[in-house]
Amino acid sequence: MLKHLYIKNFTLIDELDISLYEGFSVITGETGAGKSIILGAIALLLGQRADSKTIKQGADKCIIEAHFDLSRYNLQPFFDENDIEYDADDCIIRRELTAAGKSRAFINDTPVALSMLKELGDQLMDVHSQHQNLLLNKQDFQLEVVDIIANDAAQLAKYQHTYVEYQKAEKELAEMMFAIERNRENRDFLHFQFEELENAHLQEGEQEELEQRSETMEHSEDIKSALYTTDNALSAEQVGVIESLRTSLSALRSIESVYPEVSELVERIDSSYIDLKDISQEISSLLESVDFDPAELDQVNNRLDRIYELEKKYHVDTVEELIAKRDELHLQLEAIENGDESLDALKARRHELETQARKEADTLTNLRAKAAKTIELEMQKRLVPLGMPHVRFSIQLNPIELGANGADKVSFLFSANTSTPLQPVSQVASGGEIARVMLSLKAMISGAVKLPTIIFDEIDTGVSGKTAEMMAQIMKEMGGHGRQVISITHLPQIAALGSVHYKVEKNETASGTTSKMRQLDDKERVREIAQMLSGSDISEAAIQNAKELLKTITN
Template identity: 85%
Template sequence: MLKHLYIKNFTLIDELDISLYEGFSVITGETGAGKSIILGAIALLLGQRADSKTIKQGADKCVIEAHFDLSRYGMETFFTDNDIEYDADDCIIRRELTAAGKSRAFINDTPVALSMLKELGDQLMDVHSQHQNLLLNKQDFQMEVVDIIADDATQLANYQQIYTAYQATEKELAELIAAIERNRDSRDFLQFQYEELFNAQLIKGEQEELEQRSDTMEHAEDIKSALYTTDNALSAEQNGVIESLRSSLSALHSIENVYPGVIDLIQRIDSSYIDLKDIAHEISDMLESVDFNPAELDQVNSRLDRIYELEKKYHVDSVEALIEKRDNLQQQLQAIENGDESLDEIKSRLKQQEAQAHKEAEKLTKLRIKAAKKIEEEMQQRLIPLGMPHVRFSIQLSATELGINGADRVSFLFSANTSTPLQPVSQVASGGEIARVMLSLKAMISGAVKLPTIIFDEIDTGVSGKTAEMMAQIMKEMGGHGRQVISITHLPQIAALGSVHYKVEKNETANGTTSKMRQLDTDERVREIAQMLSGSDVSEAAIQNAKELLKK
């Protein structure tokens, strides 16, 4: 329930700070006084996109803030799921707009995306403006009304889960058929590519190994020359490092008994002597292994040329990528061979899912048929007192192909008198009749969805007198049981039934036009309703009439 509304620097509003209450409240004011501005501010709180032009001229920032009491509505899950602090007694929604075009939204001082603000707003408030009467034209709205009364959310969710899987399988089948057709058209080419890569007998890592062998053989003379020079330096009988170290060790051993200081040197030189002998042996082995074989080099380079050719052809840069390409081609060829088998499997699965979807859709239809009868009866009861004694209201459920909402098509049929056949409500009902139909629908579904706050923006268009009074009674009843209903109205019959009465006024000041809203006391209510009855010249008779209306 909306407890408090604060608006600052929004179009004609300098500052609005007002409390609101549960039950049935009314807002009145002359045309152009600013009632639509207040609704525009509330729309921003509910997630509507902002326009910096709505900021009051000369102001840097606009702030709209609302406080809600959620204690009766069990909405804690939304806050837990979105990691937002939960305060059942005082939920604060705030929207800030800057003249630079920036917009920020907050729930309990936590910055949130506009989509989250809208998600919460849809659970807090329903603003019914005149253009919403056009919803009667829309199949989705009519289906939603039936589903709300049917209380079929669980069954609808079960059906939609199965239908979604059915759609996914349909897509899978279509893609497989298309793939098989494409692959069959190019089967010979795929087979050629696969055989080319298969016959290449590719081995992981061979490219790097071959490139190394090629480099070695092409530089064989340089390699052998360097190895020979090193081998000669280490192992030559005259002046070789190893022979010189051996002589040094022999000389030092001869003095170690008389000069112990060389023992450590002997050990270190001996270690180096052993290492160098090992190095000399390795170099000697390398000298024997390095040999220039033109035939082998041609063979290696020929193999590399083939690898490079394949890599260029298939737009890859490694043998591993060529192997992956070969394996993919093999899979495509196997898929072509096994295509009919896969098709049969998917078709069988699709048939099962379709049968299951039809079964769940039938359950949904039964719930809707039962709900449709209930709606027809209740709408008849609600519309007759609203000045339509011969009204007929019927819901036509017809079968359709499976869709996301089942296999039903809903059409609301209406006739205001016995001589006119039932036709779609949007085609035959007048503006005033549509207003009464929508009010009756809203009254019916408001109890089912337990929406905290409903705002009616001039839903009384096209009605007057006793009918207006009956519409007011309906809204007053809707405002019971802890709910909050607010009606923006031009009719005194409706204004008089509000538990709380607000007035929107426009004032001309030195700084320009401003719009304000205030709560009226008893005397002010009498005068406001009297003015609605008689116009700007309020007569004593109008005042007495106003008092009588308020007594009701």
């Protein structure tokens, strides 16, 4: 329930600081006084997008803040899920706008996204303006009304889960059928590519090994010459390094016993002699192995040319990528061969989900059909006292293909008299009749949804007299049981029935036009209703009529 509203620097409002109460309250004021401005501020609190032009001229910042009592409405899960401090007795929603175009939203002083503000606002307040009467044209609104009265949220959620899975299976099936058909058209080509790569007998690391072998063979003469020169320098008789070391080693050993100082040199030369003999043997072995074979070189280069050709053809750079391509083609060919089995399995799943979805949609239809009968009877009871003694209201449920909300198309049919056939309500009802239909629907829905606060913005358009009084009685009843109903009205019959009466006034000041709202006391209320009855000139007779109206209706 909305307990307190604070508005600062919003269009014509300098500052508004007012308390509100549960039950049925009314707001009156002349056309253009600023009632719509207050509703605009409340809309911002409910998550509507902001416009910096709404900031009062000359101000840098606009603030709109509301305090709510949530103690009866089980809203703590919303706060827990969004990690926001929960205060059931005083929930504070605030919106700030700056002249620079920045907008910030807060719930209990926690900054939140606009979408989160709207999510909470939808659970706190319903503002019914005149344009909302157009909802009667909307199929989804009519279906929502039926679903609310049917209390079928759990069944609808169950159906929607199955329907989503069914849609996924339908999509997967279509994609698989397309892929199989496309692959079958390309099967011969895919098979040719696979055979080409399979017959190439590719091996990992093969390319690098062949490239090295080709390089070695193409430079075999240079390699042999270098090896021969090195071998000759090491092991040639008399002039070879090894022979020279052997001679030096023999000479030093002959004096080692009498000249110990050469012992370490003997060891070092002996070690070098052994190493060089090993090196000489390895070079000799390499020299014998280097043998240029033109036929083998052609064979190696031919193999490399084949690899390069395949890499270019398949737009890859390595043998490993060619092998991966070969394996991918193999899997595609297997999928084509096994496609019918996979297709049959997916068709079976799609059929199973469709069957389940239709079954759950049928359950929804039955719940809605029962609710439709309840709504028809309830609307008849509510509309007859509102000046439509011969009214007929019917709900037509027509089957349609499975959709996001089931398999039902809902149509509200209406006739204000016995001589007119039932037709869609938006096509045949007058403005006043639509207002009464919407009020009756809202009254019925409010009992099921238990919204904390409902605001009606001139829902009394097109009605007067006893009908207006009956509409006021409905709103007063809606304001019972801890709920809060606020009606912006131009009709004295409705204004007189409010437990609390507020007036919106526009004043001309030295700094410009300002709009204010204040709570009226008993005397002020009599004068306001008298003015609504007689116009700007308030006569004593009008005063008496206002007192009688207040007395009659409140009793």
